[in-house]
Amino acid sequence: MAAQGHRGRFAPTPSGPLHFGSLVAALGSHLEARASGGEWLVRIEDVDPPRVVSGAADDILRTLEAFGFEWDGPVMYQSRRGGAYEVALDRLLRLDRVYPCTCSRKFLAERARRGVDGPVYPGTCRARRPGALQAALRLRVPTGRIVFEDGLQGRIACEVSRECGDFVLRRADGVWSYQLAVVVDDAEQGITHVVRGADLLASTPRQILLQRLLGLPTPAYLHLPVVLDPHGDKLSKQTLAERVDARAPLPALQAALAFLGMPTDRSVTTVAEFWSMARAVWSPTRLPPVRGKRLPPACLD
Ligand code: GLU
Numbered sequence: 001m002a003a004q005g006h007r008g009r010f011a012p013t014p015s016g017p018l019h020f021g022s023l024v025a026a027l028g029s030h031l032e033a034r035a036s037g038g039e040w041l042v043r044i045e046d047v048d049p050p051r052v053v054s055g056a057a058d059d060i061l062r063t064l065e066a067f068g069f070e071w072d073g074p075v076m077y078q079s080r081r082g083g084a085y086e087v088a089l090d091r092l093l094r095l096d097r098v099y100p101c102t103c104s105r106k107f108l109a110e111r112a113r114r115g116v117d118g119p120v121y122p123g124t125c126r127a128r129r130p131g132a133l134q135a136a137l138r139l140r141v142p143t144g145r146i147v148f149e150d151g152l153q154g155r156i157a158c159e160v161s162r163e164c165g166d167f168v169l170r171r172a173d174g175v176w177s178y179q180l181a182v183v184v185d186d187a188e189q190g191i192t193h194v195v196r197g198a199d200l201l202a203s204t205p206r207q208i209l210l211q212r213l214l215g216l217p218t219p220a221y222l223h224l225p226v227v228l229d230p231h232g233d234k235l236s237k238q239t240l241a242e243r244v245d246a247r248a249p250l251p252a253l254q255a256a257l258a259f260l261g262m263p264t265d266r267s268v269t270t271v272a273e274f275w276s277m278a279r280a281v282w283s284p285t286r287l288p289p290v291r292g293k294r295l296p297p298a299c300l301d
């Protein structure tokens, strides 16, 4: 698909039913796309088989439908995109940016220091040549800061080589990394605007770096506040966040809109009325500041 105008997307991982946190991301990205007269696509991020729960993708899509979301074009499934990820990996191999790594989790847990998003690979295998052996493949990350302007968080500047280090492109079991898959697929779907939870803010510099190496365009990014549970942790399928009730869309839609800082009209009684009200009140300038995981001060310019 060619990029024309504004094109947003919602990219859930089908590790469980749609929960309130993902509803917020779906609603924010949808309203932002439609407010600009743009398109909105859905991609199922089922790239990591052990995390995929059978039936969850259909369940998420049915819930989105029940909530009145309408998406453009066919749903993309990452589980069918291996060929495209292979092409991207080949390109990085030709740039001499890929090497095999056989370091164990235990070794890394002992050796690696913590960066913005977990352990920073210490570079142990960096000099190795790609070969046939069964190993994780890592990107040899160049030094230099990645700088971008987030639609809500402002200017972000991150030295990926220091904050993340050489990150994994494909695991030793053959599973493609989220970072590689999301970059290849955002480009394939012609996404111009990525609106998603701020829990992914720390991933964006790695994704922009991959876009540059692969010669792909960089979309605009806006990272929304993340819904936290009473302990201050992100709501996620892993922490068994409660699913939203597909039979009662209105209360959840109203709560998601209110969470995003928009005024809600309690006199709304149907999903159709909700959507016309939500489109009318949506304005990114009303979004509340981010709560939850942020980049360290070093990355906030
Ligand atoms: N699949 C990711 C998640 O469900 C979102 C990826 C993205 O929006 O870039 O957390």
Ligand code: ZN
Pocket (backbone or CB within 6 Å): 100, 101, 102, 103, 123, 124, 125, 126
């Ligand atoms: Zn290694």
